Amino acid sequence: MELSITQPDDWHLHLRDGDLLEGVIPHSAKHFGRAIVMPNLKPPITTTAAALAYRESILKALPKDSSFTPLMTLYLTDMTSPDEIKRAKKSGAVYGVKLYPAGATTNSQDGVTDLFGKCFPVLEEMVEQDLPLLVHGEVTDPNVDIFDREKVYIETILVPLVQKLPQLKIVMEHITTMDAVKFVMSCKEGSVGATVTPQHLILNRNALFQGGLQPHNYCLPVLKREIHRQAIVSAVTSGSKRFFLGTDSAPHEKRKKECACGCAGIFNAPVALSVYAKVFEEAGALDKLEAFTSFNGSDFYGLPRNKSKLTLKKAPWKVPELLSFPFGDIVPMFAGGTLEWEVSLN
């Protein structure tokens, strides 16, 4: 069996910088036409000038024949100014502003502490400039159970935000719960969308502990119960335009995952399309796959769909155990496993 689909885009990607960038970027550029590049570097990409410089280094790191296009984002802080939003839009290179609640995930310590206060003028300017807010939707209160942090964020931040600023375009990133599905479905189509990762579609929280602690399945937001996984599978395979592909591929060196205080993040770029295809096939919804991978995201962002095609072949292939780079090793998602859909490039 073969499926020919319009080339997909990745609407949520961590490309890192330096050696790591050079090592991982070919894996995204091979399959995806464009990607929304997350700004959680050290230091974070908080200005348009920094986003433009980062964009240059991404372009430099690309394989020679690649036409991959990075779509840049700004990292929102309590200090971001409305003028910075104007500059971002004017640059033509920035496509969204990323909201990390301070402390919610990797390199989020400079994130937002006062969204409805200090950040409000910036949000109003984003409406003006038609720049979407990309949200890591989890509360950071240590008293809230880690499995409830998305639900509580929706109730305490997203519902009031949509009420206060209904014109603001929002992407709820990497949704993991039925609560998030319900929230997105309750909003106006085209104004609130969501990205969905391969791991949250195919794994539930048991995968963190199967046969022993599994650090390579640890990411944030953390994997959830099976009922939540089923809810997001139903959402993406329903054909709704509100949900689109965002891998959240987040590479860390093996030694930083396999240690006493392992980093959060799953490097899924090499396997993402195979996993999405498997999920849609198992749901009997292969006819809905292309809209999810290749139409819904660009339509939401108001960008043209890709013109080129890519073929998915139903053929088993072995995921490498390890990817070795001059700086160290990275363990990909499903390392050493066999996947059933192979990407073949036209």
Ligand code: OTD
């Ligand atoms: N989650 N790891 C990272 C980011 C994401 O919240 C995220 O988007 C990372 O390493 O940058 C992770 O587990």
Ligand code: ZN
């Ligand atoms: Zn996030």
Ligand code: ZN
């Ligand atoms: Zn991410």
